[in-house]
Amino acid sequence: MQQFDLIIVGGGLAGASLAVALRDTRLRIALVEHQAPRRPEGWDSRIYAVSPANVAFLDAIGAWKHLDAARMSPIRGMQVQGDAGGEIAFSAYETGVPELAWIIESSLMACEFWESAKRQSNLTLLCPARPQALEMRDEAAVLTLADGQVLSAQLLVAADGRDSWVREAAGLLAHNTPYGEKGLVANFITERPHRSVAYQWFRDDGVLAYLPLPGDKISVVWSAPDALADEMCGLSEQALADRVADAGGHVLGGFSPLTPAAAFPLRLMRVPQTVAPRLALLGDAAHGIHPLSGHGINLGFQDAAELARLLSQAPPWQDIGYERFLQRYQRARREETQLMQTATDGLRRLFRESVPGLRPLRNVGMRLTNQLPYFKNTLVRYALGAF
Numbered sequence: 001m002q003q004f005d006l007i008i009v010g011g012g013l014a015g016a017s018l019a020v021a022l023r024d025t026r027l028r029i030a031l032v033e034h035q036a037p038r039r040p041e042g043w044d045s046r047i048y049a050v051s052p053a054n055v056a057f058l059d060a061i062g063a064w065k066h067l068d069a070a071r072m073s074p075i076r077g078m079q080v081q082g083d084a085g086g087e088i089a090f091s092a093y094e095t096g097v098p099e100l101a102w103i104i105e106s107s108l109m110a111c112e113f114w115e116s117a118k119r120q121s122n123l124t125l126l127c128p129a130r131p132q133a134l135e136m137r138d139e140a141a142v143l144t145l146a147d148g149q150v151l152s153a154q155l156l157v158a159a160d161g162r163d164s165w166v167r168e169a170a171g172l173l174a175h176n177t178p179y180g181e182k183g184l185v186a187n188f189i190t191e192r193p194h195r196s197v198a199y200q201w202f203r204d205d206g207v208l209a210y211l212p213l214p215g216d217k218i219s220v221v222w223s224a225p226d227a228l229a230d231e232m233c234g235l236s237e238q239a240l241a242d243r244v245a246d247a248g249g250h251v252l253g254g255f256s257p258l259t260p261a262a263a264f265p266l267r268l269m270r271v272p273q274t275v276a277p278r279l280a281l282l283g284d285a286a287h288g289i290h291p292l293s294g295h296g297i298n299l300g301f302q303d304a305a306e307l308a309r310l311l312s313q314a315p316p317w318q319d320i321g322y323e324r325f326l327q328r329y330q331r332a333r334r335e336e337t338q339l340m341q342t343a344t345d346g347l348r349r350l351f352r353e354s355v356p357g358l359r360p361l362r363n364v365g366m367r368l369t370n371q372l373p374y375f376k377n378t379l380v381r382y383a384l385g386a387f
């Protein structure tokens, strides 16, 4: 049996960033991942809007300075439009920050973490590897891998995504509410410059977002009802580009395709208990959120930052798998996660409900918010993690 202090299952963005954040600690870490990340040719259609709070986290763990600046774009302004004339605009300048977020390809960050993890002296990288059996003993979590290796540690971290094997094997509940929608993602070249502005439309057929990429390129996320998302995935690349440009009122002129479209099913997932004796859940294993607020990976990075802070500050005699100790992590992350899930879910419902009278009301609400600079800036600073 190989003994560690910490086993992380899942080397996606959440799990790998936790591993890297712990590189200067005395902890002996095993990272179990079944597939190493790789860069696609051209541009990745999986793109994240990384908040300033998480840029600070990436900087603190030494990853930020290694990311290729030519592949990233700041968001300096944002325009959000309702479905009946409602409008709200945010700007970095008015909020008093250099940028509202950075748009970064998923695989760019994933490969940087992976390279860093490979060089990490307190880390054993087990890849390709999958867990097969889990036994929670009083003194340790014991994980048997499919190739027969047996690992044990005081603490097991489940960072294996929304269908987490570890969460299931440990018997922790997850309440799933499918949205009946898919997130359609694709990148395009635009006729007109985006000037680092992101656009979002709350439409009858879902929420459409244009996110700026370097040059005259954008990434599009359209959260659309399943049937529409499937129909759009079946279109030719140019027909989809025309459809997406049309839906945004040609605000950036015509589009030509840059990457093929991909679609992923959306669901709200609430996990009442994210720690148990010898276990902590991280990232998508701990929560699922609608992509309209762009907070999926931002919550995951903040989970990693918080757990890394707790583990690295623990005295040497601390049993890091002790449930009371892990509850500090659960408490620290619960409020932000629930608030983001509730706010995002509420916003999505507000624009999907067809109750008479609601349409004008929600659009007036947007216009009013737009005219209340203090309230608006408070909202945006909270979303940026600036408090």
Ligand SMILES: Cc1cc2nc3c(=O)[nH]c(=O)nc-3n(C[C@H](O)[C@H](O)[C@H](O)COP(=O)(O)OP(=O)(O)OC[C@H]3O[C@@H](n4cnc5c(N)ncnc54)[C@H](O)[C@@H]3O)c2cc1C
Residues within 6 Å of the ligand: 009, 010, 011, 012, 013, 014, 015, 032, 033, 034, 035, 045, 046, 047, 048, 049, 129, 130, 131, 159, 160, 161, 162, 165, 185, 221, 263, 264, 282, 283, 284, 285, 291, 294, 296, 297, 300
């Ligand atoms: C198909 C898809 C596309 C998405 N596209 C976007 C997008 O464009 N924009 C956006 O903002 N959000 C997107 N999301 C949501 C976003 O990807 C997540 O919020 C984020 O990736 C969560 O990171 P994570 O590290 O917690 O989980 P994941 O990224 O799911 O990482 C989990 C890791 O665990 C590994 N793993 C899983 N099971 C096992 C196992 N049994 N054994 C070993 N390893 C295992 C996986 O290989 C993976 O590396 C998408 C989600 C999906 C599913």
